[in-house]
Amino acid sequence: MQSRPFALSLALFAGLTASSAFAQDSMTPEARDAFRAEVRAYLLEHPEVLVEAMDVLQARQEAAAAEKEKTIVADNHEAIFNDGTSWVGGNPEGDVTVVEFLDYRCGYCRKAWQEVDELVQTDGNIRFVMKEFPILGEQSVISSRFAIAVQQLHGPEAYATTHDALISLRADATPESLERLAGDLGYDWEELKAKMDAPEVTAVIEANHALAQKLEITGTPTFVVDGTMVRGYVPLDGMRQIIASERAKSEG
Template sequence: MRRLPVVLAACLLGTSALAGGLGEMTEAERAAFREEVKAYLLENPEVLVEAMNVLQGREDQAAANRDLEMLAANKDAIFNDAASYVGGNPEGDITVVEFVDYRCGYCRKAHDEVAELVKSDGNIRFVLKEFPILGEDSVISSQFAISVLQLHGAEPYKQVHDALITLRGSPDEATLTRLAGDLGLDPAPLFERMKSPEVQAVIEANHALATTMEISGTPTFVVDQTMVRGYVPLDGMRQIVAGQRG
C-alpha cells in the first residue's frame, strides 16, 4: 500500500524526482504529487476497492493460518476431551465442536440447524463444550447440564441440553427440579453436584481453552480444521463440512 503513491506518481508524471521518492521532492513537487494521486484515485476509485480487497484477503489468510496453529497446538483438548458430551456418529469422518451458552440467542437459533446437520449427514462426530459467559443463569444452566452428564451419562445430558437451550424462563431451582423429574432423575444429587469441584473444573477448563483459542463469543464452532466464529445458517455449515472433506 505504501508504494502505491510513488508508483502512481512515477507513471503519471514521469519525473526523476518523484521516481526517487517523496524524500527527494521539493514542497512544490510534493503538492503536485498529491494532486496527481488525488485526481487519479477520483477518476479510478476501483483501485482503492482492489487494494482493500487484497488487504482483506491477506488478513483473512493470516487469521486462518493462526487458527490452524491454535488447532494443532490444542487438538486433544478440543476434540478428545473426556469431560465433554460426544454425540452424532462417534466414528464420523468429521468432528464438529460447539462452544455453547444456554442464554445465547444465536446458540438457540443454531440449535435445531446443528441437530439437522448432524442427523442428515450421518457421519459427523459432534462435541459440545459448556461455555457459560452471559451471566449467572448461564453458569447455573451449565452446572446442571454437566452434573447430569457426570452422574447419568450422555443420553440424559442431551435431553437436558435440548431443554435448557429452549428454556425461556430462569433456570431456578423449581424449574430444574421439574426438568429433572420429567426425565426421571432425582434432583437432590444433581443440585449437590452442581457446586462440586468436578463440575467447576469442566467450566474452568473450557474457559481456559477458549482463551487459548481466542474464542470470546458463542456460538463458536470448530469444524475439523476450520474455526467458525458465530452463527452460520444450515446451508453454510453444510458447505463448510463439505469443504473439510475436500
C-alpha cells in the first residue's frame, strides 16, 4: 500500500505537471528540456520545497473534506438531531448536541461508553442522542432490535438501562442470553420478542442505515458533534476539546 506522503507527492507532481503543460507547449524542444532540467535540479537542491508543498496540499485536502462533511451534516440536520425515534439523554436543552452511531458488539463503542457517559454527566450542558447502527453481524442486529423494542414498549429510562446492559454484555447476544437479560431487567420476554420483529423496530434500523450512508459512515463509533463529524473512538480529553471547539464556534 502506498504511504500518504507518497500519494501526496504523486498528487503534487501531477499538479505541477498540469500547471506547466501549457507553458511547455509553447517552448521549443530545447527550451522544454532545459526547463525540465532546471526544475529537477532545483528540487534536488531544495527538497524541503516538496515537503512544504505536500503540507499545504494535505491541509487543503483536509479543509475540503471538513467543508464537505459540514455540508452533509447541514443537509441532513433533522434526521441526525431530531428524528423522533432515537433515544435522547443528557440535558435536553444543552447548548451542544452529541449524536453517537453505535454497535453493541463494537469494541471501541464499549471503550467509549463510560467515557462518553462521564463527558455528558460532568459537562451538564450536552444533549446526547444515540442511534442504533448494527453493522457487525447478527448479534449486533438482535441486540439493537432488543434495545429499540424496549424503548418502544417501556420508554427512554428503560432504554438507557438496557443500553448499559447490552454494551457491557459479556456473553454472546443470542435469543437465549437476551431472554435471560429480559428477565433480569423485569421485561416480559414473549412481548419483547414479538416487538423485536415488528415493522416499527425494523424502520428505525433501516432509517439509521440510510442516514449513515448519506453521511458516509462505515464504522462505529461515529459521532456528530453539532456540525462536526468525529469518526472513530476519541479519548475523553479529546472529546472535551471537540465540545469546547464547537462552543467557541457558536459564540464566535
